[in-house]
Amino acid sequence: MSKMRYSRRAVLKGGAAAAAASALPAPMVWAQEIKDITLRQFGTGVSNLNDVATKVKEDLGFTLEMTALDSDSVTQRAATQPDSFDIADIEYWICKKVWPTGNLQAMDVSKIANYDKIVGIFKDGKLTPESVIAQGTAPHTVGFVEGEGSSTFATEQTNWMTLIPTIYNADTLGIRPDLIGRPIESWTELLNPEFKGKASILDISSIGIMDMAMVCEAMGEIQYGDKGNMTREEIDKTFAIFTEAKKNGQFRAFWKTFDESVNLMASGEVVIQSMWSPAITAVKSRGIPCVYQPLKEGYRSWGGGIGLSANLSGMELDAAYEYINWYLSGWVGGYLMRQGYYSAVPETSKDYMTENEWGYWFEGKESTDVITSPTGDVLAQAGETRDGGSFYDRMGSVACWNAVMDENQYMVRKWNEFIAA
Amino acid sequence: MLKNRHIQGWLQASPLTLVLLGFLILPIITIVVVSFWQATEFSIIPAFSFENYEFLFGSPVTYKVFFATFKYAFITWAMTLAIGFTVAYYLAFHIRSQTLQIALFLLCTIPFWTSNIIRMISWIPFLGRNGIANSALQSWGIIDQPLEWLLYSDFSVILAFVHLYTLFMVVPIFNTMTRIDHSLIEAARDNGASGFQTLVHVILPLTKPGIMIGTIFVLTLVMGDFITVRFMSGSQKANVGRLISNDISLLQYPSAAATAVILLITVLIVIGILLRFVDIRKEL
Numbered sequence: 001m002s003k004m005r006y007s008r009r010a011v012l013k014g015g016a017a018a019a020a021a022s023a024l025p026a027p028m029v030w031a032q033e034i035k036d037i038t039l040r041q042f043g044t045g046v047s048n049l050n051d052v053a054t055k056v057k058e059d060l061g062f063t064l065e066m067t068a069l070d071s072d073s074v075t076q077r078a079a080t081q082p083d084s085f086d087i088a089d090i091e092y093w094i095c096k097k098v099w100p101t102g103n104l105q106a107m108d109v110s111k112i113a114n115y116d117k118i119v120g121i122f123k124d125g126k127l128t129p130e131s132v133i134a135q136g137t138a139p140h141t142v143g144f145v146e147g148e149g150s151s152t153f154a155t156e157q158t159n160w161m162t163l164i165p166t167i168y169n170a171d172t173l174g175i176r177p178d179l180i181g182r183p184i185e186s187w188t189e190l191l192n193p194e195f196k197g198k199a200s201i202l203d204i205s206s207i208g209i210m211d212m213a214m215v216c217e218a219m220g221e222i223q224y225g226d227k228g229n230m231t232r233e234e235i236d237k238t239f240a241i242f243t244e245a246k247k248n249g250q251f252r253a254f255w256k257t258f259d260e261s262v263n264l265m266a267s268g269e270v271v272i273q274s275m276w277s278p279a280i281t282a283v284k285s286r287g288i289p290c291v292y293q294p295l296k297e298g299y300r301s302w303g304g305g306i307g308l309s310a311n312l313s314g315m316e317l318d319a320a321y322e323y324i325n326w327y328l329s330g331w332v333g334g335y336l337m338r339q340g341y342y343s344a345v346p347e348t349s350k351d352y353m354t355e356n357e358w359g360y361w362f363e364g365k366e367s368t369d370v371i372t373s374p375t376g377d378v379l380a381q382a383g384e385t386r387d388g389g390s391f392y393d394r395m396g397s398v399a400c401w402n403a404v405m406d407e408n409q410y411m412v413r414k415w416n417e418f419i420a421a
Numbered sequence: 422m423l424k425n426r427h428i429q430g431w432l433q434a435s436p437l438t439l440v441l442l443g444f445l446i447l448p449i450i451t452i453v454v455v456s457f458w459q460a461t462e463f464s465i466i467p468a469f470s471f472e473n474y475e476f477l478f479g480s481p482v483t484y485k486v487f488f489a490t491f492k493y494a495f496i497t498w499a500m501t502l503a504i505g506f507t508v509a510y511y512l513a514f515h516i517r518s519q520t521l522q523i524a525l526f527l528l529c530t531i532p533f534w535t536s537n538i539i540r541m542i543s544w545i546p547f548l549g550r551n552g553i554a555n556s557a558l559q560s561w562g563i564i565d566q567p568l569e570w571l572l573y574s575d576f577s578v579i580l581a582f583v584h585l586y587t588l589f590m591v592v593p594i595f596n597t598m599t600r601i602d603h604s605l606i607e608a609a610r611d612n613g614a615s616g617f618q619t620l621v622h623v624i625l626p627l628t629k630p631g632i633m634i635g636t637i638f639v640l641t642l643v644m645g646d647f648i649t650v651r652f653m654s655g656s657q658k659a660n661v662g663r664l665i666s667n668d669i670s671l672l673q674y675p676s677a678a679a680t681a682v683i684l685l686i687t688v689l690i691v692i693g694i695l696l697r698f699v700d701i702r703k704e705l
Contacts, residue, residue: 070670255655
């Protein structure tokens with residue numbers, strides 16, 4: 001049997017991709033033994049893709065078991081059932097809650113081959129040297145700990161990383177341009193009486209409150225100290241504005257699942273609402289115009305990463321590092337970017353995308369040919385450009401990161417009141 | 422011999438007793454116990470605290486939501502009763518042939534061969550702003566603007582409830598009606614009672630147990646529901662079930678358990694009051 005099965009396979013692939021991949025330190029694990037290794041990964045649906053597990057088996061030889069859960073269950077499991085997983089695929093704000101439980105172990109940065117190429121957002125918080133760091137739980141604030149086994153987050157880059165960033169995006173409002181018929185430029189439009197009975201927000205408190213805050217701030221009604229960590233007074237004021245709007249019949253419905261948001265938009269029940277990027281794609285794929293509208297106040301952003309269970313050791317730990325290096329080596333990044341998300345190491349993903357795809361998704365250029373998703377659905381025709389433009393335009397205007405507040409429980413109770421109002 | 426029969430009786434009763442003990446009594450005890458516990462975001466702390474109940478009774482939302490729950494239950498009950506009674510009456514007294522009776526009765530159950538959720542969700546495209554109902558009304562010239570209140574409103578919630586649960590009224594009422602001795606109705610007529618008088622003074626009192634069983638079905642189903650309210654109101658309305666489901670999704674199990682206990686007690690009180698009116702055991 002051959003050793004270093006991973007590199008050998010990669011070489012067989014040929015071309016630039018192989019050159020990039022085989023430049024990684026070759027994993028010195030015996031192929032026969034690695035076949036018996038099973039790593040259990042769980043996380044939210046966005047990045048827990050069976051295609052990734054299949055590709056891992058093919059490229060690395062070991063088995064990756066995927067479990068997809070909603071973000072509340074993910075948080076609970078990471079915090080309360082450390083024995084049930086080897087790799088946790090969680091969002092950064094979840095990491096803030098879970099890390100203190102000691103269920104995850106810090107990762108040795110020196111073992112991460114592409115560390116230098118990871119975008120600045122996850123290292124010093126700055127996309128470009130001039131960037132201003134957004135409010136909320138910015139990934140770099142919970143991205144590092146002071147040392148191996150430390151439970152406090154470091155204020156700057158250290159050799160110990162909590163999560164390896166995998167996927168992130170900038171969220172905004174979705175609109176039906178055909179039914180609105182004029183430009184939409186600000187978050188305030190969500191509460192514009194013009195769209196009475198035709199607006200919607202999502203009924204997931206931790207994210208919905210952020211969208212509310214973006215609107216209230218854009219209206220000039222409330223100046224938040226930190227939208228990601230509101231005071232009780234700020235929470236009360238925000239809900240007061242939205243409760244009034246609800247009573248006036250501003251909202252057609254609230255949605256909780258991806259499908260609901262797609263149906264509301266596609267049926268024309270709603271013309272403006274908080275939405276997720278793939279939902280826009282789903283509406284468009286039915287031939288209905290739908291735009292992920294960039295707004296002048298900026299985006300609400302989120303990011304996820306993979307963390308290692310504190311129980312991992314020995315060969316499993318080596319396999320996990322191998323998996324992380326593979327994750328950042330480009331194939332997964334290309335796969336995710338072709339769905340409209342971003343990879344933590346965009347450079348390596350480029351090798352797994354066509355020039356047209358790279359231009360459309362990353363550089364914000366006009367597509368020269370039909371753009372399809374990894375599963376083959378047509379997402380855009382030749383000559384279209386991505387809503388919001390290039391990577392730097394979109395990720396450069398993030399106003400706030402998804403976060404968890406100190407007053408979370410108070411906020412949740414207020415949310416219940418809002419729904420019942 | 423006597424002792425033997427005694428044991429036999431116990432043995433015969435024990436399977437059901439064990440099942441009820443394991444799957445009904447034990448879970449309810451657990452819920453009651455958990456309702457006194459405390460929870461932070463990640464851990465549930467066994468304690469004996471009234472905090473959950475204090476919050477529940479101290480919050481105006483609770484009263485509002487319980488009121489909404491009763492409102493849904495009452496309106497749904499009244500409508501299912503009216504429809505259910507009429508359907509059962511027609512089946513029991515107007516259809517002479519027993520074969521046709523059974524055939525029509527089975528016809529009523531056909532919609533129940535598909536899932537609850539599907540029957541509920543299929544209303545959404547029908548009632549929507551550009552749905553079949555609105556476009557039909559508009560093309561007939563009855564309305565100019567689409568009716569917004571058809572969907573995502575109390576109307577749509579109650580419509581779905583009535584649609585889902587009318588059969589639970591039809592079945593027990595039909596069942597008691599078929600047992601009514603026809604000679605009683607003949608006697609009423611012979612004594613000069615009008616059709617309406619027969620209905621009110623003979624049939625209605627004799628169908629009371631069926632009405633009561635149907636009522637219990639409908640009330641408990643509506644009061645415990647959360648998914649119909651969520652889908653048909655577009656998450657804009659709340660009932661007690663939704664409070665519980667929100668708490669569970671946020672890992673607030675003790676608080677959810679406390680709400681569940683209060684809901685259980687409320688439903689039991691309602692059923693207790695209903696049973697005052699009719700002794701179901703005797704009438705069956």
